Every structure is written in C-alpha cells, then in structure tokens.
Amino acid sequence: MMEVAGPWMEVFEGSEMTEASGGAETLLGSSTLTLAPLVADSPSVRRSLPIRITLNRAKGTESFSSSVPAIPNPFPELCSPSKSPVLISSLPPPATNKHLIKVYGEDSHSRSVWVSRAATAREVCHMLVQTAHCSDQENWALLELHPTLGLERCLEDHEVVLEVQATWSLKGDTRFVFCKNYAKYEFFRKPMLFFPECMISDSADVSKGMTSSELIKNLLKSGTCPEIQGFLQVKESSRKAWKKVYFFLRRSGLYCSTKGSSKEPRHLQYVADLDDLNVYTVVNSRKLYGAPADFTFCIKPFRNPIRTQDLKILCAENEQIRTCWTSAFRLFKYGKQLQCNYQLSKSAPRSLEGTKLPDDKSKSEASLVAMDFSGKAGGRVIENPTEAQSAEREEGQAWRRREALRCSLPNVNSGARPSSIHKTQPWFHGGVSRKETQRLIEKQGLVDGMFLIRESQQHAQCFVLSLCYKLKTKHYLVIPCEDGGRKYFTMDDGLTLFIDLLQLVEFHQINKGILPVCLKHPCVCVAL
Incomplete structure (x- = not known):
C-alpha cells in the first residue's frame, strides 16, 4: 500500500502515523520514511537541495533495515578475501579450519604450508617429506629455533605445532626448521650410553638384585626415568659469573643443593616444575653467555614468550652429561607418551616394508650380515664374531686388488665415473668448517655412524x-694419491685405495676399516 499526499509525500506500507497537538506528524516506526517539501510550491524552477532527515527512534525499536536486495557481483572470480591479490584457487576452502605456517630448511629457504589447528609435529613432518620429495621418510623432525638467543629444541612428535607457535613473541625471529634427527629416541636403544651409572641417584632402588643397566632398561620400557644427579655450572640472568651447583632431577621437579652434594631435605632448594618448562640446547654459548664450555642447555617456562630474564642456563662438563640431563628432562615431563612415540616411529617404516626388525637394530644394520661364499652349497651366514672380523679384514685387503684389476682393463672408460661425483651426494657438504660440522652432527643427533664428508x-x-x-665427532683426513698413473683416495696411508669418494663411502658402509664403526646415517641438509 502506498499513499501519496501532496506533491512530495510518500508513505510506505508498515508506517504508523499519529497526530499530535498542532497537527504535527511524528514518526513512530523505524520503517516509516516521509519526504515533504521544506518550502511552498512556487512556479519558479525547483532545484534539488540536500535534505537532512532526522528519525526519532523510540527505545526498544529495531534498527532500520532496507528491503532492497543487494546487487550481485558480476565477476566473483576476480575478487579475493580482504582485497588480497592472491587468487582464490591458492587459498584453502573457507569451510576448512586451516592455518598457514612457515617452515625453513637448513639452506635458509622457507616453505609455507597449510595445517589444521590440531596438526602435530609428526603430521607436519610427514607433509613436508611428501612436499619436498625426500628420498626417505624416517628420522625427520621439526626444530624450534631462536637464532638471537641461540636456543633450539626438537619438537616431540605429539606436540601441536600451532600451540607451540602461539607462545612465540610477535617481534622475535623464532622459526621452525625441518631437518634430520637420528637421536630422538636413541636412549631407548642404548640406555647405558645416555644414562651412565655415576649420574643415577643413590635413591634408585637397586636392592632387588638388579644391575643398574637392567634397572634403566626396565624404567625406560615403562616410560619412566631414573633420578639423575650431578654437578652443573649455572648462570642466573642477574649475574655474569658461573657457579658450580649440585642438582637433582626427580619426578617432582628440579632441585639444587645449598650445601655441596647433600641431598637432605633441609639442604634442597626447589628450582623448577618439569610440567611447566621446556629444555633447549644452547648454540654458541661461549660467545652469547660466556659459558665455560660448549655443552650448554637451558630451561624456561613454555607458557610465556622467551625472554632472557626467564632463562636458566646450565653448562655440563661434556656431551654425555648434557645429553643425559636433556633426555631425563624429556622422559620425566612426557613419560609414557615418549614410549608411545617411539613405538609409532618404529612401526611406521615397517608397515611400508613389511619386515620385522629387532628393537636394537635399524633396517640398514639388520640387512648387512657377514657371509661366506667359499663352499659349493652356496653362501652361509658367519655367526662367530671372530670369524666375521677376520672375513672383514680379508675383504678390505682384497678390495684394492679387485679395483686395481678393474681399472687396468682396456675397456674401462676413465671418464665414466668422474672424480666430482661426490658433489651430487647428500653426505657431501663442500667447504663447511669444522665447527659448523660438529654443530650439524649435534643437531641431527649424536648417534654412532652419522657422517659427512667436507x-x-x-x-x-x-x-x-x-x-x-x-x-663425539671424530675427523679423518682423506688424502689424494697416485698409483700406476691413476689418482686414488686413501685414509690409511695407501693401504686401501678408492677411485673416488663415493667408493670410499660405499666400502665403509659395509666394512669398518680404520673407522671405529661403519658409516650408517648421512648428515643431510634438505632444501624446501
């Protein structure tokens, strides 16, 4: 219904008019719109003038909402949310609960990936393995790195990535780094290497006829950890000097003794709650914090952004002591969860291969056995360790004779296998320094057999x-030499010769030679 009164008045349906004293009209409904001329009719030319319309809204009435339909966008494919130049096809569907995170490779290049709100570090690593086309899917980890403070730690497989990122300072340079970590669960495989007897607390129950090694194995299998004790150098944020203090790590928290190494309750001082902290490895601690040694780590509350005053920096005498403390912190904090993560890490690659391996052996170790092919009935496995070592020495001595014979054949093309083939291998790191080499190996896990060539x-x-x-990281010099007019490489003064570095690595992956252990895990740097 529309009523026209006079030349300019329009009353829309739903309006309510009432007459007040003096015949004035008052608008009572918010949906009423009245237009009336401000001046009387005149035969002169009318001109449009701005008109200010004041609506008197009564309390409790609803706001004005136009019934005019919105004009549809004729080109929706050219528009993107928030006027962003990014095409809609590159964004996740609005219905999915995805978040964008940036992950760096060890070559300082980064990749942005969309993850769900509940994505764990294991899931993000699996996604990056597929995206970066990594040759293997094992032993990858997500590292939390704080370059300015020199702190880094490996995220546990079950940690939610976005929850970790939420604790970062907006003005900091904290980042995620995708890298290898072979030692994430190494203490389950070789507990005595990580938990020496001298660091196990006297309060551990060894009175039931169990040795310390059996005690540690049983505790680790149940997801617990023995109590750890020992001297550490400590630095408070308000002090520049370092002080040697005796610490105790128990299930209830971290304590220090105020009187030597006494563990009497009256001499113990509470330091930190294990459930409320994270443990970090400190890089370049001598320069940044004036540490007395390079084996430094620190603990801090994980709920707050990292600040220098919140750090409690501790320094150990050697790498074994530092690794023991950091491993014990992880076990006491997460307990059975780490045992579950370890079982999942073992079951994931086996489900692809369909093989079952012993708990203390990796896939590469279990696939290499000593064999004897001298008999007529075929090869046999050499089970006697002494006989296996003798066969290994004979194989090493025969290697040079076989290669010399092969290279002397007339149909061998000397350029078929160039001496620069090592540059394409993942274990070759070019001109990296000795200090940087040790840092790379420490970051990817101090496990026996990890190696690189530089x-x-x-x-x-x-x-x-x-x-x-x-x-510990050991360094062996590889020297070029000539024999019979050909160039070789050797590590034992010419006793064993190799035509290139690739052959040297392949040989020592099966035979120890002069090395204390076979080459097992290449230290690689993935590019995202």
Whole structure:
C-alpha cells in the first residue's frame, strides 16, 4: 500500500502515523520514511537541495533495515578475501579450519604450508617429506629455533605445532626448521650410553638384585626415568659469573643443593616444575653467555614468550652429561607418551616394508650380515664374531686388488665415473668448517655412524670424513694419491685405495676399516 499526499509525500506500507497537538506528524516506526517539501510550491524552477532527515527512534525499536536486495557481483572470480591479490584457487576452502605456517630448511629457504589447528609435529613432518620429495621418510623432525638467543629444541612428535607457535613473541625471529634427527629416541636403544651409572641417584632402588643397566632398561620400557644427579655450572640472568651447583632431577621437579652434594631435605632448594618448562640446547654459548664450555642447555617456562630474564642456563662438563640431563628432562615431563612415540616411529617404516626388525637394530644394520661364499652349497651366514672380523679384514685387503684389476682393463672408460661425483651426494657438504660440522652432527643427533664428508680447510685437495661415535665427532683426513698413473683416495696411508669418494663411502658402509664403526646415517641438509 502506498499513499501519496501532496506533491512530495510518500508513505510506505508498515508506517504508523499519529497526530499530535498542532497537527504535527511524528514518526513512530523505524520503517516509516516521509519526504515533504521544506518550502511552498512556487512556479519558479525547483532545484534539488540536500535534505537532512532526522528519525526519532523510540527505545526498544529495531534498527532500520532496507528491503532492497543487494546487487550481485558480476565477476566473483576476480575478487579475493580482504582485497588480497592472491587468487582464490591458492587459498584453502573457507569451510576448512586451516592455518598457514612457515617452515625453513637448513639452506635458509622457507616453505609455507597449510595445517589444521590440531596438526602435530609428526603430521607436519610427514607433509613436508611428501612436499619436498625426500628420498626417505624416517628420522625427520621439526626444530624450534631462536637464532638471537641461540636456543633450539626438537619438537616431540605429539606436540601441536600451532600451540607451540602461539607462545612465540610477535617481534622475535623464532622459526621452525625441518631437518634430520637420528637421536630422538636413541636412549631407548642404548640406555647405558645416555644414562651412565655415576649420574643415577643413590635413591634408585637397586636392592632387588638388579644391575643398574637392567634397572634403566626396565624404567625406560615403562616410560619412566631414573633420578639423575650431578654437578652443573649455572648462570642466573642477574649475574655474569658461573657457579658450580649440585642438582637433582626427580619426578617432582628440579632441585639444587645449598650445601655441596647433600641431598637432605633441609639442604634442597626447589628450582623448577618439569610440567611447566621446556629444555633447549644452547648454540654458541661461549660467545652469547660466556659459558665455560660448549655443552650448554637451558630451561624456561613454555607458557610465556622467551625472554632472557626467564632463562636458566646450565653448562655440563661434556656431551654425555648434557645429553643425559636433556633426555631425563624429556622422559620425566612426557613419560609414557615418549614410549608411545617411539613405538609409532618404529612401526611406521615397517608397515611400508613389511619386515620385522629387532628393537636394537635399524633396517640398514639388520640387512648387512657377514657371509661366506667359499663352499659349493652356496653362501652361509658367519655367526662367530671372530670369524666375521677376520672375513672383514680379508675383504678390505682384497678390495684394492679387485679395483686395481678393474681399472687396468682396456675397456674401462676413465671418464665414466668422474672424480666430482661426490658433489651430487647428500653426505657431501663442500667447504663447511669444522665447527659448523660438529654443530650439524649435534643437531641431527649424536648417534654412532652419522657422517659427512667436507673439503679440508687446512690441506689443499684433501677431504675430511667427520664421523660420530660415542657422542663425539671424530675427523679423518682423506688424502689424494697416485698409483700406476691413476689418482686414488686413501685414509690409511695407501693401504686401501678408492677411485673416488663415493667408493670410499660405499666400502665403509659395509666394512669398518680404520673407522671405529661403519658409516650408517648421512648428515643431510634438505632444501624446501
């Protein structure tokens, strides 16, 4: 219904008019719109003037809502949310609960990936393995790195990535790094290497006829950890000097003794709650914090952004002591969850291969056995360790004779296998320094058999094989030499010769030679 009164008045349906004293009209409904001329009719030319319409809304009435339909967008495919130049096809569907995170590779290049709100570190690593086309799917980890403070830690497989990112400071340079970590669960495989007897607390129950090694194995299988004790150098944020203090790590928390190594309750001082902290490895601690040694770690509350005043920095005497403390912190905090993560990490690759391996052996170790092919009935497995070592020495001595014979054949093309083939291998790291080499191996896990080859900075045309053994990094010089007019490489003064570095690595993956352990895990840097 529409009523026209006079030349300019329009009353829409739903309006309510009432006459007040003096005949004035008052608008009572918010849906009423009245237009009336401000001046009387005049035969002169009318001109449009701005008109200010004031609506008197009564209390409790609803706001004005137009019934005019919205004009549809004729080109929706050219528009994107928030006027962003990014095409809609590159964004996740609005119905999915996805969030964007940035992950860096070890070459400082980054990749942005969409993850769900509840995505764990294991799931993000699996996604990056598929995206980066990694050759293997095992032993990858997500690292939380704080470059300015020199802190880094490996996220546990079950940790939610977005919850960890929410604790970061907006102004900081914290980042996620995708890298290898072979030692994430190594303490389950070799507990005595990570928990020496001298660091196990006297309060551990060893009175039931169990040795310390059996006690540690039983505790780890149940997802618990023995109590740890020992001296550590400590630095408070308000002090520049370091002080040697005796610490105790128990299920109830971290304590320090105020009187030497006394563990009497009156001498114990409470330091931190394990459920409310994270443990980080400190990089370049001598320069950043004036640490007395390089084996430094720190603990901080995980609910707050990292600040220097919140850090409690501790320094150990050697790598084994530091690894023992950091492993014990993880076990006491997460307990049975780490045992479940370890079982999942073992079951994931086996489901692809369909093989069952012993708990203390990796897939590469179990696939290499000593064999004897001298009999007529075929090969046999050498089970006697002494006989196996003798066969290994004979194989090493025969290697040079076989290669010399092969290279002397007339149909062998000397250029078929160039000497620069090592540059394409993942274990070759070019001219990286000795200090950076140790840092790379420490970050990817101090496990026996981890190795890389680099160019020597002190000897021209020489290379260095860096190998991890018993939580220490050893370096072996690879020297070029000539024999019969051909160029070879050797590590034992010419006793065993190799035509290139690839052959050297392949040989020592099966035979120890002069090395304390076979080459097992290449230290690689993935590019995202």
